[in-house]
Amino acid sequence: MFKILKKRELTPVTKLFVVSAPMVARKAQPGQFVIIRVVPNGERIPLTVADADPEAGTVTIVIQEVGKTSRLAGAMDEGDEMLDFVGPLGRPAPLTGKGPVVLVGGGFGVAPIYPIAKALRAKGVKVISIIGARTEDLLILSEEMASVSDELLVATDDGSRGHHGFVTDVLKQLIDSGREIEQVIAIGPMVMMRAVGRVTEPYKLKTLVSVDPIMVDGTGMCGACRLTVGGEVKFACVDGPIFDAHEVDFDEAVRRGKIYAAEQRLAVEKMEKEQCGGKCACGCGGGR
């Protein structure tokens, strides 16, 4: 069992957890992910590592409440224990270049961008970060990102903070301004990562993205997470999750991400019906 030591509500639907998982903490590198399970009949869901502290034996994850499992997890409190917390899985982000690196984080994708920024900075690489959200209230970890970036640029769809528009607008302006950029690493919703790839491709600017497909085991066993990269079928869990943005077949990835959309809705509806008269969001059916 893996105890939640700290919980922070980043937005009403985005929760940060610091979880005690000493073996995972010792090994976790930026770019890797864990798989968690929170109830005995529950699903396994992948979550990208948002930070790790080997000394304290803790791993930080950020959960955005979308489906049933992420909602159940989001409703957990400090002191609660996650049933399963396995990892680190996937390949670490390749942080080999000299920079400067532009990091793009959209929505809760800012969370996995943070440890990459931190690691790059620790290596003395110049980091320009662009983070965005629909609106200011949904923007997460901006202070943390500021602390590990040489420069932090913000975009919101509604203009409530920073640039009024998308992170890709800011990225394009940055490139067009002639600034030296060695590579771009973008993490966020699949459509955002696809858009970042489209912005950088004409400039032949190396761009990495971290895909977040459906997974079951996370160790190469099931192939649920397969996607086409450079015309070849890859497994995100063992070959990725970080791939070259210009080679990923995003249309296919988006389409595969929706395989269980109907089932996800059904599970959420059922959970909502069973909630303790609507008083709690834990989906325990009143048994908690």
Place this chain on the structure above:
Amino acid sequence: MAENETKPPRKPVKRPRAGMPSQDAAARRRNFNEVALGYPEDVAVAEAERCLACKNAACREGCPVEVKIPEFVAKVRERDFRAAYDLLKDTNSLPAICGRVCPQETQCEEKCLLGKKGEPVAIGRLERFVADWAMAQGKDEPPKVQPNGKKVAVVGSGPAGLTCAGDLAKKGYKVTVFEALHAPGGVLVYGIPEFRLPKRIVAQEIQNLEQLGVEVVCDVVVGRTITVDELFEEGYDAVFLGTGAGLPTFMNIPGETLNGVYSANEFLTRTNLMKAYLFPEWDTPTKVGKRVAVIGAGNVAMDSVRCALRLGAEEAMIVYRRSEAEMPARHEEVEHAKEEGVIFHTLTAPVRILGDDEGWVKGMECIRMELGEPDASGRRRPVPVKGSEFILDVDTVVMALGTTPNPLVSQTTPGLDVDKHGCLVVRDENGLTTRELVWAAGDAVTGAATVILAMGGGKKAAAAIDEVLRGKE
């Protein structure tokens, strides 16, 4: 009868082999309850009476873990089931599992003398009967074992790992089994379906091992969470790798990433480990259409196609490029599938999978095959029949084309060699790898094979580990 008086010689009873009571095919094709119901006591005793009790028991040679077959069968005949169970457990730590999933017809029962002219003794069914009888009596009484102070790490909790762990624990080793998934059992829980091997049976066999002092730690991916070298640093004296053959194989034909195409591993893991058949009571869904094609004809293919039926498919079919005679599945599985209404498209190979506008499977183009000259495997090579392409109307495709070992351990363990198939190289018949004090067995070494072969390998490795570690004292 006085103790020293020998029993009168007994004559084997000539009677037909006792059939296995089974759930009716029409009912079972829509539920996940166990298909084979097991012999009642009287049937088991009657079947045991058929045994010729050969002096040179050929059946035993057919068994990878050398179960004392005539001896335990004799105890069944005498209705001394406890003694029969003890004899089974002497060499086989998982009899309730083997009695259900072993391919007896190519092992012990193939060698049975009765089989030369008629039908062999139903050794597997008797094994299951005895193991189930013992389970009904409650937990095993753990033998008193003197700890020897040595630690062994077992990687993987499938049949190879569990067997190795059990044998070492009985010899006094402190054994820790590391499992990557959240539940132990390996292929016994994620692969083999409930209707063929109920998970409570696997759980109880694992409990029996825990009673022997074996510690099972889930959620540890050796190669990621911890490496083999780090296990040695943590004080383990030897490491056994029973990591199985977990990687799925695809055909590399167009359309394999369409929505509705599964590897058998994914399909079975969702269904068995994650209990997708209980969705939404359990949270993991699976998606089974009206017409499901399973490619392949091994046990995994049969398990997949029968799961598809039970998950609600209107038509579930096997698509296999050779003929029925070449099918690698256990005979009984093929028969059960047929009884349940599975359709067999033999001498048929997929060419490409067709998708609709939204990327879901809407059909599969296939080509007819004919059998040509024998290939390297000795089986006649299937050759495409020119111009015989046709479209099979399906909306779900499951690829059951075999599996290969997962490279996570070999890639992170310097000096641990694999062959060109990704199988761990072993230096002797006991499974010593190219790394000192690291042994391996099961599918990780052989590629996808059977539960009992993996158990046989785990057993030999345990004996070798014991010999080497004792020699180091």
